[in-house]
Amino acid sequence: MDLILWRHAEAEPAADGADDMGRRLNAKGERQAERMGAWLDQRIAHSTRILVSPAQRCQQTAKRLGRKFQTVADLGPEASADSLLAAAGWPDATKPVLIVGHQPALGVAASLALDGEAQQRAIRKGGVWWIRSRERETLQQVILHAVQMPDGL
16 A cells, blocks of 8 residues: 655744634745645556645645545644544555645654654655555565655655
């Protein structure tokens, strides 16, 4: 199974008293999402399930991929790493899954998937971590397939 974790691109700062869910991408975030969306579109399978936080910045990031996606309330800013992995069906899903979400849950989910331990890992804004679970000679292996930052594209 491929698990692709995509952190939303850079967003406007939170205004006093404003709803965090409504924060939009800033100009840099728009460019980050555009670059990463194009990079991902060339690499992910057409069968990839795309699950996205309902937060506006995640919705805008996901739209840059140009594919249909499902908004999942449990992937919001307060989501846990366990809820991300459960939504993805990690490690047993039959199709690749891409999640567009938030720190710190994405970083902890990456740690759980790779090491089986809940540790903080930093996924930069607009960045992607691509983790693969596969069976080789009856052994289950987990590998870090790719780490890509939008500034490197």
